[in-house]
Amino acid sequence: MDDLQKQNLEKVKKLVQSAKRVCILTGAGVSAESGIATFRGYSEETGESLWSKYDPQQLASIDGFLQDPEMVWQWYQWRREVNQDKQPNPAHIAIAQWQKRAKQSGQQDVTLVTQNVDGLHQKAGSDPKQYSVIGSLIELHGNIWQNHCLQCSKEHLEDVTGVQQVPKCQSCGGQIRPSVVWFGEVLDQNKWQAAETAAYCCDLFLSIGTSSQVYPAAGLMMLAKSQGAKIVEINPEPTQNSVVDYQIKGKAGEFFPQIVNN
Ligand code: OAD
Numbered sequence: 001m002d003d004l005q006k007q008n009l010e011k012v013k014k015l016v017q018s019a020k021r022v023c024i025l026t027g028a029g030v031s032a033e034s035g036i037a038t039f040r041g042y043s044e045e046t047g048e049s050l051w052s053k054y055d056p057q058q059l060a061s062i063d064g065f066l067q068d069p070e071m072v073w074q075w076y077q078w079r080r081e082v083n084q085d086k087q088p089n090p091a092h093i094a095i096a097q098w099q100k101r102a103k104q105s106g107q108q109d110v111t112l113v114t115q116n117v118d119g120l121h122q123k124a125g126s127d128p129k130q131y132s133v134i135g136s137l138i139e140l141h142g143n144i145w146q147n148h149c150l151q152c153s154k155e156h157l158e159d160v161t162g163v164q165q166v167p168k169c170q171s172c173g174g175q176i177r178p179s180v181v182w183f184g185e186v187l188d189q190n191k192w193q194a195a196e197t198a199a200y201c202c203d204l205f206l207s208i209g210t211s212s213q214v215y216p217a218a219g220l221m222m223l224a225k226s227q228g229a230k231i232v233e234i235n236p237e238p239t240q241n242s243v244v245d246y247q248i249k250g251k252a253g254e255f256f257p258q259i260v261n262n
Helices: 003-018 028-034 062-067 069-083 090-105 120-124 189-201 219-226 252-260
Strands: 021-026 109-114 137-139 142-149 176-180 204-208 230-234 246-248
Touching: 003 230, 003 246, 003 252, 021 090, 021 189, 021 219, 028 090, 028 120, 028 252, 062 069, 069 142, 069 176, 090 109, 090 120, 090 252, 109 189, 120 137, 137 189, 189 219, 204 219, 219 230, 230 252
Parallel strands: 021 109, 021 204, 109 137, 204 230, 230 246
Antiparallel strands: 142 176
């Protein structure tokens, strides 16, 4: 570890202790050490990223689904199969424990906004139930384990393990789709407002394992910065973010526990 990295780590540890309101934004990189593929770039743990092998317009857009629903459904079924045995890594666990400690002490608010749909933050103990309340987990891009009807939006809780044909909604006969946000779709407005509030009000913003290329999530960092928050980024690769105050160049599972478990 070079001197700058050591200095940054020490400064970030102090910020973590003194911050009153924290907003954490996570991306696919936080789950890389759990063995889940990222979307862009190369990951040491999982190799090539998803969008280097698959076309997001075909597999992650409403047009793609309407054109070939079976193919899209089966791709998500494959991803679910791949993800089902994956476990939270030390980064997910350290985030969840920090949120718990913060809630218990009442001294800090630690809100977690994730772009990930893998459910690993929940598995680690972060709580999505009250996403309009500061201090919880906001799954901005949805959750791959949930489904709803394309036509009537009804939530479908039935087990679809191994189902290879697009199931039909019992209420309206519409096609059932995974509850993830696709390119071109708007985010759930309650979740987005909660995420914006968390970023706007925080004094410390931690961006972990995201390439910051997908908006509006990537804009949260700028929003936090505009209100005077300190910005920390944990990522083994450099990103385009120019507003970062402290860059921790490394893996989330290795460095995040170090900065919060002093
Ligand atoms: P990306 O795949 O774009 O970026 C993953 C980032 O994680 C990269 O910057 C990697 O360098 C970094 N990374 C890799 N291994 C890491 C590790 N062990 N620790 C920390 N960082 C690591 O993923 P996202 O930024 O999450 O959208 O992508 C944003 C959105 O684009 C996703 O939510 C998804 C995708 O299309 C939807 O599905 C709507």
